[in-house]
Amino acid sequence: MQKILAQLAAEIRIRPEQVKTAVELLDGGATVPFIARYRKEVTGGLDDIQLRELESRLGYLRELEDRRAAVIKSITEQGKMTPDLLAAIDAAPTKQELEDLYLPFKPKRRTKGMIAREAGLEPLADKLFADPRLDPHAEAQAFVLPAGAIEGADFTTIAAVLDSVRDLLSERWAEDASLVQALREWLWNEGLFKSKLADGKDENNADVSKFRDYFDYDEPIGRVPSHRALAVFRGRALEMLDAKLVLPVEPEPGKPSIAEGKIAMHLGWSHAARPSDDLIRKCVAWTWRVKLSLSTERDLFTRLREEAEKVAIKVFSDNLRDLLLAAPAGPRVVMGLDPGIRTGVKVAVVDATGKLVDTSTVYPHEPRKDWEGSLFTLAKLCEKHNVNLIAIGNGTASRETDKLAGDLIKQLARLRDGVEIQKVVVSEAGASVYSASEFASQEMPDVDVSLRGAASIARRLQDPLSELVKIDPKAIGVGQYQHDVNQSELAKTLDAVVEDCVNSVGVDLNTASVPLLTRVSGLSASVAKSVVRWRDANGVFKTRQDLLKVTGLGAKTFEQSAGFLRIRGGDNPLDMTGVHPETYPVVEQIIVKTAKPIQEIMGRSDVLKTLKPELFANDKFGAITIKDILGELEKPGRDPRPDFKVARLADGVEDIKDLKEGMTLEGTVSNVAQFGAFVDLGVHQDGLVHVSQLANKFVTDAREVVKTGDIVKVKVLEVDVARKRISLTMKLDAAPARRDGPRDNKFEGAGRDNRQRGGGGYTSPPAAGAGSAMASAFAKLQGLKK
Incomplete structure (x- = not known):
């Protein structure tokens, strides 16, 4: 474990004691948001990005150590462990390099090289390679065996014996970890990633033509951008493209390749027209062409895909974070319009709390073209519920529906003197997924599936975070080649982003849905359901301490979650802030120091900025924590998201x-x-x-x-x-x-x-x-x- 801690400290560039404390907290069940927000003192101020990286690398390094132990045990049991090999295994920094070292000792099916060893040909192979001046045919004569001497092999001729020498040497060299790694790195830097149209495919076919840019494409593999790598891999998976790794310079017919020259150089051998040199050259060529070319291509394609996936997943997670933390319109009455042509435009009105209060369907477009009737229906809904914001889904007929909303706003402006209604085009990605979900059916049991989508569109304008957490992040549609990457890694990363976003904003305990509560630090899905059941049975939570009355929510869960849950209008004003209940005694000291009640302290920057954090520090909470508490009191219940703005789309630009x-x-x-x-x-x-x-x-x-x-x-x-x-x-x-x-x-x-x-x-x-x-x-x- 000390080795892991030291490596993590070096990689993340933090002190070993910071790593040790963070790992202890993670192992103890603490979440990343909790550690980042409320344990800055003990971790030395590690933020959520550093902690996520530490958590991910910790898992990898632990798996690496487990595999290292298994490899050492296997080789030791075979009686083949040496001090040098053990040192190399202990020093292997990655799973790939560890497997390279283990390859010669890995149990495998009976190979031609093994059969050659069984026939006693290893001394002959060593002898010819050590002294190429020897005549291979003369030396091989003594190793010819009668038919049937070795099961499944023929050593009855000199040619067969020398072929087995080739198999033995090429297999040995192909399992030389230092050679394999050197070739792999050289080709990563110099090799070309090449693709072409697959044989028999019609380039004019609509599906095939999407990959037109890769019908004749090559680029240094180590410099291929993520999106191009994933595009080629997708085309290859669909059997529309052929992809391969090619050498930087293709050899002339009959001439050795650069790769073979690299192998020969590694072995310290060169052709000098000695009797055994032609045989050794065949062994070198066989090592590359039969043993290493395809496996190296496979390894580098895996590396390229993994690196491309990392970039794609990061792009997705960054976009998801931006979307979740987009500016909320806030508690406003919103009309959601889910555009459609033949099936009509679905309409849903939600009140300032997000509650669905009315629905309808209008048919302004083909084939009915009931423009005036649609305006009449929408105007009645706006007047009835005092709508002041219109959210329009960006799907089919979005622009036409946006025009309808524009006409509606002009019409209402004449009826409502001086009251302006705004319209916003909203991404509807994932709305259909939510509409058909179990949660949507529980939330709106008597509402048609198509109308639920309109309600979701309206709510995601009020509060993108609260609404989008109800949808699988992969369905939100802000990814790059999201279906081509490792789905479990993608899901894990996106879940972490959602968790970080929810906890950075905070959650209203008395209005939050089960999906939103599930994303709060420390709360599982079952506990989140218990919280909502308690709220339904007993009314609103008046203090954070009431959480301890919820079935299944114990002291540890309370510690992890309480600071991220907000209670507005409760018994304790601190419950609406990000101040954790464990630090309430510190706030009491601040009250004593200022001689003012908490209500007169909160929001008073002129008072709070005169207080020195060091005055309230103690053995448990230091100056860093006190500074955060003062910051929370200065802006209680603040929302870190930006102010709501609306893009103004140009009139007459619809297509x-x-x-x-x-x-x-x-x-x-x-x-x-x-x-x-x-x-x-x-x-x-x-x-x-x-x-x-x-x-x-x-x-x-x-x-x-x-x-x-x-x-x-x-x-x-x-x-x-x-x-x-x-x-x-x-x-x-x-x-x-x-x-x-x-x-x-x-x-x-x-x-x-x-x-x-x-x-x-x-x-x-x-x-x-x-x-x-x-x-x-x-x-x-x-x-x-x-």
């Missing part, structure tokens, strides 16, 4: 065909990838602001400039109606794309179709429009092979 080069528009960032940001302009197809067009400076990662949910101004650079691609820039002084420039088919990124529900992700990175100078510039920026 991609309405876009013109040079237009300046306002839109909402719907998704962010490393290579750029997707912006919803209200035309059903998101436009792409490439990373090179985000700012008048060099940007390596789009999230340095924007995040999901941001409202931005963009200029249209290029529109490809046929391929549904929109190129945008945030450099508003940028000129539109020239159409006389060279074409480059490596332009990254496509606008995500807004009509997707419950999935998200992208298709393959597409080509730019014909003659796009912008695409050529992007290709040069990325260092792509021309």
Whole structure:
């Protein structure tokens, strides 16, 4: 364990004692949000990002140590352990390197090399390699055996004996951990990741053409961006692309490859026209072509996929965090519109608390085209419930429904003098998943499934976090190739993001749903249900201490959860803050010091800033904790999320065909990838602001400039109606794309179709429009092979 602690300290660049304390807390059942918020003193101020990394690496290193112990035991039981081997195994830093060392000793089926050893050919192989001046045919004569001497093998001729020498040596070299690792690293740095259209596939087929950019593609494997790697792997899985690892320089026919030269160099051998040199050259070639080329390709493809998945999962988690922490509209009466054409627009009105109070369906679009009747119905609902905000789902007929809402607002403006109603287009990704969920049926048992979606759209505008936690994070649709990555790792990472977001904001104990409570530090799904049952049976919680009356919620759970649960209007004003109940005695000292009641202290920065944290520190709570308490008292119940803003979509721009080069528009960032940001302009197809067009400076990662949910101004650079691609820039002084420039088919990124529900992700990175100078510039920026 000391070894693990030391490695974690070195990797995360923190002190060993910080690691030791954090691991003890995690092992003791403490959650990351609790440790990050309420145990800063003992961990030296580790934040949630450092703790998540520590938690993840701790799991990996423990698995590594368990595997190391199993490998040592296996080799020792075989009687083959040596001091040097043991030292190498103890020093192996990764599972891959540990398995490389174990490979020669790993129980396996009977191989040709094993059979050669059984036949006693190892001395011959060692002799010929040690002294290539020996005649292999003459030396092999003594090892010829009669038929049937070795079961399953033929050693009756000199040629058969020498073939077995080749099998024996190539197998031995292919299990040389230092050679395998050297080749692997060399190819990671120099090898090419190459793909082409699979044989027999029609490149004009709609599904196949999505991978057009990879019909003739290669790039150094160690520098392939995440989205391109996953696109090729997806095409390969669908049998539309062939992918392979190729050497940086292909050998001439009949000549040894660079890889074979690397193996020979590692062995310290070179061809000098000695009698055994041709045989050894065959052994070297066999080692690469038969034993190592495919396994190395497999290992590097696995490494490329794992690294690409890490990036994709990080992109997804960053976007999810931004979406969950988006600005809430707050306690306002909202009308949710779930657009549809033939089936009509589903309407749901929720009150300021999120309670569903009314529903309807209107048919303003084809085939009924009841525009006036729809306006009449919606106006009646707005007047009846005093609606002041309209949320419009961004699916099919979204733009047309947005226009309907615009007409409704104009009509109501004449009826409500001076009262303005706002409309907002909201991502409806996952709304259908929620509508059909068990929780939705419990929450709205007598409401049609289609109308539940409209209610969800309205609520996610009031409070994105509270509503989106009811949906599987993977269904929210802010991922990059989310269906192509390790699903368990994705789920684990996204769950951690949701947990961190919920606990950073805090949860109203008296209004929170079961899904929201389940995400609170320390609360399991069963305990969350118990909390709601207690609330339904006994009324609202008046103090945090009432939590201890809930069945199944003990002292440990209370410790982990209480600080993140808020009670507004309760008996103790501190219960609406992030001050943990365990530190209430400290607040009592502050009350004594100031000689003012708590109500006169909270929110009084002029009073609180005069207090020195050191005055209230004790053996249990130091200055760091006291400083946090004073901060909470200064802004009690504060919400860390930004203020609510609304993007103003341009009138008359309802379809991609309405876009013109040079237009300046306002839109909402719907998704962010490393290579750029997707912006919803209200035309059903998101436009792409490439990373090179985000700012008048060099940007390596789009999230340095924007995040999901941001409202931005963009200029249209290029529109490809046929391929549904929109190129945008945030450099508003940028000129539109020239159409006389060279074409480059490596332009990254496509606008995500807004009509997707419950999935998200992208298709393959597409080509730019014909003659796009912008695409050529992007290709040069990325260092792509021309």
